[in-house]
Amino acid sequence: MPQEFNPRDITWLGFNARVLQEAMDKSVPIHLRIRFLGIFSNNLDEFFRVRVAGLKRAMDFKQKVVSESFYEAPSKILQKINKLVIRQQEDFDRTWKDVQREMAKEKVFIKDHKHLTPSQKAFVFKYFDEEVESNVIPILLHDNKPMPYLREKSLFIGIAMRRKEWQYESQYAIIEVPVTANGRFVQLPTENPEQKDLMLLEDVIIYNLPHIFSYFGYDEFTAHCFKVTKDAEFDLDNDINTTLADKIEKGIKSRRKGKPTRFVFDKEMDKALLEFLIKKLNLSKKDSIIPGQKIHNFRHFMDFPDVFKAYEKPVERTSFTHPEFANTQRVTDVIIKKDVLLTFPYHSYDSVIDLLRESAMDPDVRSIQITAYRLAPNSKIINALINAVRNGKAVTVMLELRARFDEESNLLWKERLEMEGVKVLLGFPNRKVHAKLCVIKKRVNNKTIQYGFVSTGNFNEKTAKIYADHLIMTSNRSIMADINKIFLALSKPKVDPTVTLRSCTNLLVSPEFMRAKIIAHIDREIEEAKAGRKAEMIIKANSVSDRTLIKKLYEAAEAGVKIKMIVRGIYCAVNQKNFKEKIYAISIVDEYLEHARVMYFYSKGAENMYISSADWMTRNLDYRIEAAIPILEKNLKKELKALLEIQLRDNVKARILDKNMRNEYVQCNSAEKIRSQIEIYKFLKNQKY
Structure with a gap:
């Protein structure tokens, strides 16, 4: 069928x-x-x-x-x-x-330019004059002149201006709202101290339009906001004489000239101005022209001012130090003896920073190798690595310049790292390095000791506060040997990495054999199901879209394998009529972003488990350097499976993933409400090691 x-x-x-x-x-x-x-x-x-x-x-x-x-x-x-x-x-x-x-x-209000008190009007005029006007550049629009360049992700005010003596004619202008320079929100003075009045920067500008255009003598102004979304992809040319960094810089510039893919505007906008903008932007019916409300670029509201009554943060939202590190002076001493599984943001990310800081100061440490994809703005990871170089360590950073929308910041990191003496690897010209790996080497009594970590998420202490990820710290010799092989391949971008990557024996590595190993695990479950024995798998991912793996899931479900999926985002699988066991798939959206990738296979009771940087997407499996690390210690397997089972029992924030994508909440059929992010905190807090 x-x-x-x-x-x-x-x-x-x-x-x-x-x-x-x-x-x-x-x-x-x-x-x-x-x-x-x-x-x-x-x-x-x-x-x-x-x-x-x-x-x-x-x-x-x-x-x-x-x-x-x-x-x-x-x-x-x-x-x-x-x-x-x-x-x-x-x-x-x-x-x-x-x-x-x-x-x-x-008592929190957002006020526009039409609803200000006299004292607020005076404040807004003065604020504009002192803080904003120097950043405002009005651009007049003309029929016979090309449309000026409109910056991507910016917010614009479209203005129609008239004089009373003009019967049928308007002059049009646009102003880019200088959010980067002035911020989006302005707090206004109020007579009631309990009341908080905010004003958006665009409304501050609109209120001052008569002042801005005073020398033109206009009497009437209508102003409404709009934004343009552009194609953000860019192609890297094949010029062998151009470095990857130069190609990225060129690509960033070309992105600024991307074709518009969406035009969103205030539905109250002057109709003639709207038609003028659509014409000037060369938009057609096939483009997404979307009427909206007054406020656009709502992404700034992620940083809404702290004006609400004191919000008491639940204890379950407070990170804590992993018990293995709570009573020790050095993270390194623990890791050399045993594996530790960190689950963020429940566990504090400080332990990762501490390990790197210790390595930077440890006289026995010889080298640190680490991958970097998206870094925090003032990265403590990078600071620790720079300190390591200054202390005489050999530090290598595999920096992925093509991390989408982080290209510019990563170029700046490249410049700084190289200036400090860090060896910067840029990977391969035709595939991104998405694996999250670190290996640290120290020399004690003429013996090399290796330890480090592998993560499902970026080495970024800022996002680790809101992204739910796993990171395993280990000194397992086989794991470290595989990580070394990956870095060896990355250090030789002009050499085919196939032989080196295929020699890995513990990590599942893409693009070489991760897909094949996953299929082999599913095939074993299928064999067990067909033999009438227990067959089960649990997959947690951000996205499941690879057609080959989805077909393999279908084959397993048809054979009777119990399949449970926890997928935050893209999920292309659909239950078929011939399935002996329907796939149970849920998505959990809560205060933390579920970002971890985990694979569990029953494997005749051996319970093979992996955490990974890779989603079940073709790009991750065939076109990127990715790594999945096996969880080898029984107690950590037990802990990780317990976390998966808590999520599978969620009946508060879990939604069913079905063919019609109705996003229906999992029904709470018991008296106990289970909100997995809260229950995971309780579980980890009470863990005994």
Whole structure:
């Protein structure tokens, strides 16, 4: 029978709908509801910059080829996307109105230029004059002149201006809102100390339009915001005389000239101005032209001012030091003796920083090798590595310059690291390095001791506070040997890495054999199920879209293997009628972003478990350097499986992933409510080692 798949991009919109559900949930604290609205908006921006742009480019290719990549014709997917996005935007607008009502109950208001008190008017005029005006550059628009360059991710005010003596003519202008220079939110003075009045920067500018254009003599102004989302992909040229860093810099510049993929505007905008902008931007009916409410670029609301009544952070949201490190002076001493599994953000990330700091100062440490994909703005990881160099250690950083939207910051990190004497590797020209690895070597009594860590998430202490990930610290010799082999391959980008990577015996490494090993594990479960014996697997991932692995899941479900999936985002599998055991798939969206990748196979009772940097996506399995590390110690296997089982019992924040992507919550059929992120905290806090 023909097999069904849900289109990847449609299932991604299903994930973003789950984010919006959190904003809709009145049991969620008000500041978090606002943050979820910001996350929803930011996610959607990136979706249009990357995925919608890709679909539009794909329409230029033969339909048969593209259908195999996208599961459906790109033109049909784009039609579905537009319908879903408009529907979600309506839900977003209703939610924001509801949130504002809740804000009013706490005496927090966002005021526009029409509803200011006399003292607030004076404040806004003075604030604009002293803080904002120097950053405001009005641009007049003309029929016979090309549209000025509009920066991606920026917010713009579209202005229609008239004089009273003009009957049918308007002058148009645009102003880029200088959010980077001035911030998005301005707190206004109030007569009631319990009341908090905020004003958005664009409204500060709109209030001052008569002042800005005073020398033109205009009498009437109508002003509304809009934003343009552009294609964010760029191609790297094949010039062998150009370094990868130079190619990335060139690509970043070309990204700024990307074609518009979405135009979002205030539906109250002057109709003639709207038509003028659409014409000047060369937009057509096939482009996403989306009418919206007054406020755009809602991503800034992720950093909404702290103006609400004191929110008492639940104890379950406070990170704590892993018990193995609580009563020791040195993390290193523990790791050399035993493996430790850290689960963030429940466990403090300080232990990772401490290990690197200890290594930087330890006179016996000779070298540190580490991969870097997305780093914190003032990275403590990098600071520790620089200190290590200054203390005479040989430090190597595999820095992935092509980490999407982090290219510019990684170029700056490259410059700083090289200036400090760090050896910077840039990987291979045709594949990203996404594996999260670190190996530290020390020499004691003429003997080399190796230890380090492997993670499911970035080495980033900032995101580790909100991303739920696993990191295992180990000194296992076989694991360290494999990590060394990967770094050996990375140090020789002009040499085919196949032989070196295939010699790894413990880590599952892509693109060489991770896929094959996963399939082999599933095949063993299928054999056991067909023999009438226990067969079970649990997969936790961010995305499941690789068609080959999904077909293998279908084969396993048809044979009777019990399959449980915890997938945060994209999930393209669909239960088929011939399945002996239906796949149980859920998605958990809560205060922390579920980011870990875990694989569990019953394996005749051996219970093989891995944590990994790789999702079940073709790009991760075939086109990136990825690594999955086996969990070898029985107590850690038991701990990790217990965490998976807690999530599988979630009946508060878990949604069912089904064919129609209805995002229905798992039904609470027991008296006990299980919110997995809270229960995981309790479980880890009470663990005895």
